[in-house]
Every structure is written in structure tokens, then in C-alpha cells.
Amino acid sequence: xxxxxxxxxxxxxxxxxxxxxxxxxxxxxxxxxxxxxxxxxxxxxxxxxxxxxxxxxxxxxxxxxxxxxxxxxxxxxxxxxxxxxxxxxxxxxxxxxxxxxxxxxxxxxxxxxxxxxxxxxxxxxxxxxxxxxxxxxxxxxxxxxxxxxxxxxxxxxxxxxxxxxxxxxxxxxxxxxxxxxxxxxxxxxxxxxxxxxxxxxxxxxxxxxxxxxxxxxxxxxxxxxxxxxxxxxxxxxxxxxxxxxxxx
Amino acid sequence: xxxxxxxxxxxxxxxxxxxxxxxxxxxxxxxxxxxxxxxxxxxxxxxxxxxxxxxxxxxxxxxxxxxxxxxxxxxxxxxxxxxxxxxxxxxxxxxxxxxxxxxxxxxxxxxxxxxxxxxxxxxxxxxxxxxxxxxxxxxxxxxxxxxxxxxxxxxxxxxxxxxxxxxxxxxxxxxxxxxxxxxxxxxxxxxxxxxxxxxxxxxxxxxxxxxxxxxxxxxxxxxxxxxxxxxxxxxxxxxxxxxxxxxxxxxxxxxxxxxxxxxxxxxxxxxxxxxxxxxxxxxxxxxxxxxxxxxxxxxxxxxxxxxxxxxxxxxxxxxxxxxxxxxxxxxxxxxxxxxxxxxxxxxxxxxxxxxxxxxxxxxxxxxxxxxxxxxxxxxxxxxxxxxxxxxxxxxxxxxxxxxxxxxxxxxxxxxxxxxxxxx
Numbered sequence: 057x058x059x060x061x062x063x064x065x066x067x068x069x070x071x072x073x074x075x076x077x078x079x080x081x082x083x084x085x086x087x088x089x090x091x092x093x094x095x096x097x098x099x100x101x102x103x104x105x106x107x108x109x110x111x112x113x114x115x116x117x118x119x120x121x122x123x124x125x126x127x128x129x130x131x132x133x134x135x136x137x138x139x140x141x142x143x144x145x146x147x148x149x150x151x152x153x154x155x156x157x158x159x160x161x162x163x164x165x166x167x168x169x170x171x172x173x174x175x176x177x178x179x180x181x182x183x184x185x186x187x188x189x190x191x192x193x194x195x196x197x198x199x200x201x202x203x204x205x206x207x208x209x210x211x212x213x214x215x216x217x218x219x220x221x222x223x224x225x226x227x228x229x230x231x232x233x234x235x236x237x238x239x240x241x242x243x244x245x246x247x248x249x250x251x252x253x254x255x256x257x258x259x260x261x262x263x264x265x266x267x268x269x270x271x272x273x274x275x276x277x278x279x280x281x282x283x284x285x286x287x288x289x290x291x292x293x294x295x296x297x298x299x300x301x302x303x304x
Numbered sequence: 305x306x307x308x309x310x311x312x313x314x315x316x317x318x319x320x321x322x323x324x325x326x327x328x329x330x331x332x333x334x335x336x337x338x339x340x341x342x343x344x345x346x347x348x349x350x351x352x353x354x355x356x357x358x359x360x361x362x363x364x365x366x367x368x369x370x371x372x373x374x375x376x377x378x379x380x381x382x383x384x385x386x387x388x389x390x391x392x393x394x395x396x397x398x399x400x401x402x403x404x405x406x407x408x409x410x411x412x413x414x415x416x417x418x419x420x421x422x423x424x425x426x427x428x429x430x431x432x433x434x435x436x437x438x439x440x441x442x443x444x445x446x447x448x449x450x451x452x453x454x455x456x457x458x459x460x461x462x463x464x465x466x467x468x469x470x471x472x473x474x475x476x477x478x479x480x481x482x483x484x485x486x487x488x489x490x491x492x493x494x495x496x497x498x499x500x501x502x503x504x505x506x507x508x509x510x511x512x513x514x515x516x517x518x519x520x521x522x523x524x525x526x527x528x529x530x531x532x533x534x535x536x537x538x539x540x541x542x543x544x545x546x547x548x549x550x551x552x553x554x555x556x557x558x559x560x561x562x563x564x565x566x567x568x569x570x571x572x573x574x575x576x577x578x579x580x581x582x583x584x585x586x587x588x589x590x591x592x593x594x595x596x597x598x599x600x601x602x603x604x605x606x607x608x609x610x611x612x613x614x615x616x617x618x619x620x621x622x623x624x625x626x627x628x629x630x631x632x633x634x635x636x637x638x639x640x641x642x643x644x645x646x647x648x649x650x651x652x653x654x655x656x657x658x659x660x661x662x663x664x665x666x667x668x669x670x671x672x673x674x675x676x677x678x679x680x681x682x683x684x685x686x687x688x689x690x691x692x693x694x695x696x697x698x699x700x701x702x703x704x705x706x707x708x709x710x711x712x713x714x715x716x717x718x719x720x721x722x723x724x725x726x727x
Contacts, residue, residue, distance in 0.1 A: 104676050107668065132678035144673040148691025154677075157687065162678035197691075214677065 057082040057253040058222055063114035065102045072098040074278035085254040087264055087289060090275035091297040096257045100226045104138040105131050118222055133165035135221030139228050143207040146198040152180055154198045155217055183216040187243055204231030212243035223247060223254045229263035241266030261293040276300035331363045339385030344445050350432040355445020365438040374611040374643045375582040380525050380551035388470015390494025395464060398704050399488060404464045407471035412451040421457025434503055439529040439555045443501035447474035454478045455485040462486040467500060469493030469524060474501040484511040493524035502530040506538040514542040515705055517712060520549025522578050528554045536562030543700050544571035545709050547716060548579030555584045560594040567596040572696035574713060575608030576720045582611035589622035596627040601693040605636035615647040623652045629659040634666060634692060686722035
């Protein structure tokens with residue numbers, strides 16, 4: 057599904073990722089853990105195609121499509137969804153308008169018919185119900201004046217509607233209390249499917265109690281330095297990342 | 305029109321000033337100036353003669369005059385008398401059935417001639433200009449006739465003013481106490497000079513709402529001057545959307561002459577190509593407890609030039625005035641320019657006044673976020689600009705008018721931004 061080989065990425069001329077390789081087969085959830093500054097967010101931005109994240113070497117393929125040659129919106133249409141650590145506020149754009157525009161832009165890019173307003177409202181209502189969200193909140197401008205937890209919930213709301221094939225969660229647990237974490241995790245888990253994949257980027261093990269990974273990788277100094285099963289996350293929680301820093 | 309000016313406010317009658325003006329023959333008149341002066345002299349009305357004398361003495365307003373630093377009318381009218389060309393703007397379908405003021409060459413036709421609550425449409429003798437102000441004198445001078453409209457009821461439907469190329473209109477509105485009117489003004493032109501001189505008087509508890517849509521091609525020049533007096537608890541609300549032209553200057557003056565007068569003046573400009581649009585606003589508070597809010601939003605690209613000059617003056621007697629003024633603009637491409645001059649002049653000590661001004665680019669983070677969700681870059685930019693300028697239409701209470709303005713903005717965004725044409 058997602059195959060990253062020997063990926064090197066620079067930001068402002070400074071090498072952040074250095075020959076990172078990683079494969080996430082369809083149906084699996086992989087976690088990426090690592091100390092601050094290891095390049096976790098750089099990996100997610102580079103995969104999503106953000107300006108300023110210059111790929112200097114390597115490849116990243118999603119279902120055989122070379123992501124690195126595509127614009128961010130084309131990657132989204134291929135089913136890549138990056139859940140932001142800090143979702144952006146978009147004043148003046150009602151949330152539902154935004155999500156419907158995004159959905160129909162993706163469908164158009166894939167050659168699918170656009171979804172009309174009545175059907176969209178039905179889909180939006182179902183997603184809001186699943187996340188215990190008020191529809192009135194979705195008429196407000198996207199993320200404007202929302203709490204950290206509400207913003208994360210809105211990220212999951214968008215995921216449920218856009219139904220991405222591959223999900224990258226970037227520190228989605230940050231700023232969430234335990235109740236919000238449960239709601240968000242339930243939403244994410246609902247997207248698990250045999251033909252879907254997920255990359256969960258997190259500093260702490262906490263989220264992985266709710267979104268159980270198949271594999272755990274340690275990212276340090278711009279590359280994957282260790283991989284293992286779910287038990288690796290627990291071990292890191294106990295022992296920290298020091299040994300990887302020393303190893304590097 | 306005789307404004308019952310309060311004793312301490314003395315209106316300058318321009319005829320007197322004109323007599324005092326010493327001709328300064330050193331001006332090297334442009335072809336355009338010569339043509340306009342002889343046109344004004346030929347019309348031979350008090351206003352046109354006064355205007356001609358002022359032009360002989362000072363020439364057309366130009367960049368050497370502070371107030372016209374960013375709107376050089378002399379330069380724009382350099383070559384010869386700019387006779388108008390192009391079609392009159394059409395009446396939008398949602399306004400069919402409204403009273404229409406249709407600008408003709410130098411007068412205004414009214415269709416139909418009567419509406420309940422809209423009275424005393426008279427064509428008085430030619431009048432002198434109202435203010436000794438370059439825009440007032442020029443626009444009044446070019447209009448030998450004046451349409452005077454008296455509003456004696458809260459009018460249910462808007463009045464529409466259609467201004468086409470090559471027209472000069474002079475219109476006075478008198479809104480009687482506790483009555484209300486909305487004017488929707490649409491101007492367009494392919495080429496040539498089009499002017500408007502408007503005076504509005506809103507009596508106690510009355511309300512006047514002005515909606516302006518300005519379009520024009522790269523050869524059209526649009527000058528509009530509007531001066532309003534507000535009495536006790538009267539309201540003036542203005543919302544403009546400008547797409548600019550060779551030179552487009554909309555000058556709005558409001559004097560709050562009674563306690564509790566409320567002013568809301570908003571505007572948006574969306575400019576591409578070589579378009580120029582200048583919004584110049586002066587609000588003067590002379591009495592207690594008045595409020596003014598101004599929200600201007602703009603977006604410019606290519607070689608376009610946006611200008612905002614907004615001044616709020618609070619006189620010593622105008623205690624408890626609340627005045628807020630904002631201008632925010634986006635540069636969509638390099639090469640465009642914006643000149644903004646927000647000013648507060650406050651002589652009272654117990655007031656709440658604020659002004660702000662920002663000029664920036666589209667937020668890259670927001671753009672990336674939207675693209676990550678699948679919205680193509682041009683469409684994402686168009687959404688962000690639409691949302692950005694939308695605040696300027698917040699003071700429009702009529703939903704159909706606000707939707708119409710939004711649709712006009714969307715039309716521009718669809719071709720100038722969302723089409724993805726790279727600068």
C-alpha cells in the first residue's frame with residue numbers, strides 16, 4: 057500500500073529525513089514513535105506534499121502511484137489524508153461547505169459524480185452523530201473558535217466523510233482529554249479496513265491503547281532505527297528514546 | 305437643495321469662492337482639461353461655470369494634491385474629452401419591479417415616475433455645487449440638472465440607479481423623519497467618463513442604505529461623490545463592491561449632525577489587470593453618541609492598484625462617539641499595489657476609537673490545509689479570498705442583495721483566481 061524507500065527530505069536546506077524506508081501493507085496500522093525533532097512531522101508533510109519540504113532522494117508510492125510527482129490535492133484524491141497536529145482555522149468558510157467542496161473536488165478528480173446537497177447532509181448527519189457532534193457547530197466557520205479537542209473531532213469528521221484509503225495521524229492525541237481521545241479513536245478505528253492503511257505518528261504510547269498498531273517503528277535522526285510489534289511502544293514508554301539518541 | 309445647516313456649521317457656497325479665485329494662467333492644460341473646461345463653459349450653469357473656473361485655476365485633481373495622490377484624474381483624462389462608450393448596465397432580475405433611476409447623458413430618467421412614499425421628484429433650476437471640494441465641483445459641474453427625491457415612507461423596495469458610460473448624474477435624496485430608503489447603484493462602462501454627484505439628507509430616526517456595484521473596463525473613468533447629513537438617531541449604511549477601471553474614485557462623506565447618528569460604511573475591491581479603484585471616506589461626528597464602523601476588504605493582482613483613504617473626524621462636541629475603521633487587503637500576485645491611509649482625528653476626550661490596517665498574502669498554511677483535503681490550489685485561493693472579503697458585506701441586511709454581491713464577487717473569483725491562470 058504505502059511504500060517509502062530511502063527517502064531524504066530537506067527543509068530550508070537542512071537535511072531532516074535521511075534515507076527513511078518504510079512499508080505499510082493494506083489493512084495494517086503502523087505507528088511511528090520518536091523523540092522530539094526526529095523528523096516525524098517532516099515525514100507527514102513530505103508525504104502530503106507541503107511546499108518547502110524538499111525531497112532530495114528516494115521514493116514514496118501509494119498503491120503504486122508515485123506520490124512525490126503529485127500536487128497535494130492530487131495526493132488527497134488518491135486517498136491520502138493527513139490529520140494535522142494543529143488543524144487550521146479558516147474564517148468565513150462554513151465547515152460543511154468546506155468538507156463538501158473537498159469531497160466533490162476529490163470525486164471530480166477521480167472521475168466520480170459530485171455528491172448533491174441532500175445526500176451530503178445525510179452523510180454529514182451520520183458522521184456528526186457518530187462523533188457526538190452538534191450539526192450547528194458544523195455551520196460555523198471551519199475550526200474558528202473551536203477548542204483543541206473540537207478541532208481534532210472535526211479532523212475525524214472530515215476523515216469519516218472523505219473516507220481516505222490511507223490515513224496519517226500526526227500527533228492526533230495531543231491536546232485531547234480522555235473522553236475526546238475515546239471518541240476520536242473510535243472514529244479512526246471505524247476507518248480500519250482490509251484495503252485501508254494507517255500511519256499513526258505519536259510521541260506517547262497513550263493513543264496506541266485505543267488505536268492498536270500492527271507494527272511500531274522508531275524514528276530517530278531522520279531514519280527508522282527500530283521496528284517491532286505493539287510491545288515496542290510499551291517498552292519505549294518505560295525506557296524512553298535515550299538509547300536511540302546514543303546509537304546515533 | 306437647501307440643507308438646514310446647524311448654525312455652527314457654515315456651508316461654503318462655491319459661487320463666492322469662484323469669484324475670489326485668481327486665475328493662474330501658468331497651467332499647461334492637457335487636451336482633456338481643455339475639452340472639459342470648454343464643455344463646462346458651454347453648459348453655462350452656475351455649477352458648470354464654477355467648476356470651469358476652478359479647473360482654469362487649479363487644473364484637474366492630480367497626484368500633487370494630497371487627497372488625489374493615488375487617483376490622478378488629470379493623468380487619466382489627459383488626452384481629450386472622454387466621450388462614453390459601451391452599454392448601460394442591465395437591471396438585475398431580482399430588482400425588476402423596483403423604481404429605476406436611469407442615468408442619461410446629463411440627466412436622470414425615472415421609471416416609473418411615481419411610487420408610494422417616493423415623492424416630490426422635481427427638476428429644479430441648475431444649482432451651484434454644494435461643497436468647495438474638487439470632486440464635488442467637478443461632478444456637480446458636469447450635471448446641469450438635479451433629480452430630487454423625497455422619501456416619505458419606509459420604502460419596501462430598493463430604488464435602483466443605473467449609471468452607464470458617458471453619463472453625469474446629480475441626485476439629491478431627502479429621507480423624512482422615520483422613513484427609510486435603499487439605493488442600489490450599478491455602474492459600468494467600456495470607455496469614457498461617468499460621474500455622480502449625490503447629496504443625502506436623513507432626518508431624525510430615518511435610514512438610508514446605499515449599495516454600490518462598480519464595474520468598468522480599462523478605458524473607463526468613474527467618479528462618484530456622495531455627501532450625507534445625518535440627524536438625530538438617523539442611520540446611513542453603505543456597502544460597495546468595486547472591480548475598478550482605468551480610474552475609479554468613490555468619495556463618500558457623511559456628517560453626523562444629530563445625537564446618536566449611526567454610520568456603517570463597508571466596501572470590497574477585487575482588482576486585476578490594470579484596474580484602479582479608490583475608496584475615499586470621510587465621516588465627521590459633530591454630535592454626541594454617534595457610531596461609525598468601516599470595514600474595507602480588498603484583493604489585488606496583476607498590475608492593479610487598490611486605494612483606501614478613510615478618515616473619521618470626531619469634533620469636541622461629539623463625546624461618547626464610538627468609531628472603528630478597518631482596512632485589510634490581500635496581494636494575490638507581485639506587481640499589484642495597495643495604498644491605504646486610515647486616519648482618526650479626534651478632538652473629544654470621551655470616545656472609543658480604533659483603526660487598523662493590514663496588507664498581506666494568502667495564508668500558506670491555510671492553503672496547504674485546504675489542498676491536503678483535495679481542494680485544488682486555485683479553488684482554495686478563491687474560497688479564501690471570498691471568505692476574506694465577505695466580511696465587508698456583513699452590514700447588508702437584505703439577503704437577496706447580499707447574495708447578489710457575493711455572486712458578483714464569485715464571478716470575478718471564478719475567472720481571475722479559480723481558473724488557475726498563473727500570474
